[in-house]
Amino acid sequence: MERKSIIGKHVKDHRYSYLLGFALLSISCLMQLVIPFLLGTFTDRLEMSLLTYREALRYALWMVLAGLAIALFRSVSRIYLFRLSRLLDMRIRDELFKHWETLSTRYFQNRRVGDLMSHAISDVSVIRDVTQGGIFNTLEAFVLITITVVTMVTTVDPLLTLFTLLPLPLLSVLAYRFKRRIQKESGEVQESIGNLTSRVQEFIAGIRIVKSFVQEREQIRLFDDDNRYAVATNRKLVKSNSLFGALSSAIVGFSFLVSVVLGGIMVLHGRISLGEFVAFNSFLSLLMGPIENLGKVVNTMQRGKASENRLLAILNTYPDVADDSNADPAIERIEGDIDIRGLTFRYPEAHEPALRDITLRVPKGTSLAIVGRVGSGKSTLVHLLVRLYNPPKGTVFIDGREISEIPLQVLRGHIGIVPQDQFLFSTTIRDNIGFDPKPYKDEEIEQAAKLAQVYDNIVEFPNQFQTALGERGVSLSGGQRQRVSIARAIIKKPSILIFDDSLSAVDTETEDRILEGLDDVMDNRTTIIIGHRISSVQAADQIVVLDEGAIVERGTHDSLLALGGVYADLHHKQLLDEATRGEPEWEDEAASVRPDERERAHRRPELETPSDTRSASGKIASTGGKAG
Structure with missing residues (x-):
């Protein structure tokens, strides 16, 4: 009224x-x-x-x-x-x-x-x-x-x-x-x-x-x-x-x-x-x-x-996104089974769609990686999953229910997201990691920091976890802000984990440690990774490549390399960049990744699907590029 x-x-x-x-x-x-x-x-x-x-x-x-x-x-x-x-x-x-x-x-x-x-x-x-x-x-x-x-x-x-x-x-x-x-x-x-x-x-x-x-x-x-x-x-x-x-x-x-x-x-x-x-x-x-x-x-x-x-x-301004009249108050949690059917989405002020006819299935407990050029619609897809914008009716389903049927508080309360901007509040590091209605013990805060590979940096500060940050966390480096954001997301133990370019500011060695530490965190959790860095996404159960809002390629790391398309081209360019910077250049094109990455990518049995080949339980917990 x-x-x-x-x-x-x-x-x-x-x-x-x-x-x-x-x-x-x-x-x-x-x-x-x-x-x-x-x-x-x-x-x-x-x-x-x-x-x-x-x-x-x-x-x-x-x-x-x-x-x-x-x-x-x-x-x-x-x-x-x-x-x-x-x-x-x-x-x-x-x-x-x-x-x-x-x-x-x-x-x-x-x-x-x-x-x-x-x-x-x-x-x-x-x-x-x-x-x-x-x-x-x-x-x-x-x-x-x-x-x-x-x-x-x-x-x-x-x-x-x-x-x-x-x-x-x-x-x-x-x-x-x-x-x-x-x-x-x-x-x-x-x-x-x-x-x-x-x-x-x-x-x-x-x-x-x-x-x-x-x-x-x-x-x-x-x-x-x-x-x-x-x-x-x-x-x-x-x-x-x-x-x-x-x-x-x-x-x-x-x-x-x-x-x-x-x-x-x-x-x-x-x-x-x-x-x-x-x-x-x-x-x-x-x-x-x-x-x-x-x-x-x-x-x-x-x-x-x-x-x-x-x-x-x-x-008198009403929110564009709110609980629908068909929202079921009996829903108290989500499991994380994601089903997207023919999704086409256009921003209110835009003339062209940001996403075009996206059809995607992410079973509970599996991982999805999304790569693509800047502006290809990667972040838009994630924003629709947490309903920062309303997706069209009949296009996005979670646990078999249309997303509008799930109360916003329940939906967002069971999704942990590491956004691109790594926004931190001007309070203590502890409060930033434990940014949730649920109170957390010091042990839980420290464990989340260790998994995100930021614990060693925090304990070097005079006040450790009680260190007060400047506005937007300006007193931390870019990589530290990203890792604190990761700790903030994983401490919730959500059903769905979303990483939006969350490892772009860390070196490859730290990236490896973070990925290894997050293996247990991602176990039995649906994980969505947005990135440009191949090392961040290659172990995902399925990888989709977006271009101008549409899925142009999908499959596993190996199948997409064999396809020789956009994904393979991106991978080869990154190998050349690594060689230019003086990093080891691999003789075997079939290897295509560092030995530790190849071991992590191939240590799980492969399952054949109608459209691609996915590993049974391999997951990843980072991002590596600018989302669209």
Whole structure:
């Protein structure tokens, strides 16, 4: 259901609390009427020379008590109402963050980090100001204006009240004229803040690239442009606010002028007493503050409306990927039997399909390797398996069930994936490896690190597993980040393991150790490997070669070499690269791999299938190239 208001819903949910705050504020406003009455009576007694020293002290004491009562009730009401605004502040950020977590990856790919940060910080702060000063000033103005005008009419003179207040409705006309202008300029200010935040975030994230390419001056220029734009938008808003405030003050000042001139004439003609004149102007002084505050409220409300619209645009965005209506809540785990039938997939913004007529069967406990050129659709296939995007109906099945029937939490909870970017959080190494709702013991964390061949590196740090990483794990090398990502995936002991280019940053010796260590981990688990490096994929039960989104070759390592196609060409090029770098060059083309790799590839019995030859249980746990 689409949300139409954030502030309205908050006020409705806390209506009784706001009523209590309103009651306290009303008492404060009523108490403010006492002082003008006392001043009027005091002036009349003084004019008639009836005021005694004792009586003057009594008037002074009552004014002090009234002032203390006003301060008490006004402070308590402010604290109470402002507390509610802080609750809204916390509530919006909480809802916003939770909603972001429900949105699909496509949403975040089309938005800048700085803009999202601006929503969570700047826009929410503006909304808080609306419910803080805006609601308080509006309530105070409503109560104080109402009771003061009624008192002025009934206790002083209706005609004087009418002429004095006659200019004030012009404030409403003024507010209406400035409404759209302030709202538009407030939106531009929030946008400029988002631009600045994005620029700083992008610069910090890419600081190494900036320095490597000597782009400091260019970055300063770009930041200066964004900064100047932010200043310009703020100046426009300040100009509008100042003009609105000045015109409001002029209208209020004209009301005072009418009061002094017309009231003075009435005093001279004996229509009202001097005390009534003093009381009337005191009442009018009480009105001026709230009336001028209404001008500020108009400004705050329009800024709040602009920010609320920006936040509602997010909260009313629904995730592209969510549990379908046919999802079976009884499913608690998956076994890992994958069946893909005639899958053709096109990204929403693309004109050509990323995958074309993919038909593939990966039985439970076997391994699949996917190789191909950059952009051939390798990573897309994996993204569909974890439903980062929705595959077409009737194309992807797991354990005989269509993937949409499996709840997302169950699906993703039983898939361990090592992504290409090896993203690590700016927390400890231990927390990064144990990044899962399930708590892990130290022994499990260490064992996962050993299997991923990163344990020896971790224990060399002063704080070992409690070492805090920089943002995105920048304090680790590329290979260390990859191995920590591998440890994070395998510690879950998932039903399906996916390695997306996860060994591209390690040397071949470390790669061999990782593969050997992961043999037991992959036992009885479905494993999918994406890679370019043949040594990373050759022991898989089946290998498919993608080109322009279609499967052009499939088989085992040996059968694909014998085929002499794309896979064989890639293999030969890698052998030449190794020879060029000074690595051993094998005399026997039939060997085609290093002896230890050949032994690992051939130590399992081969099983004949209709389309290829697969080993019975050989698996692999890495990747070696850029996925498409």
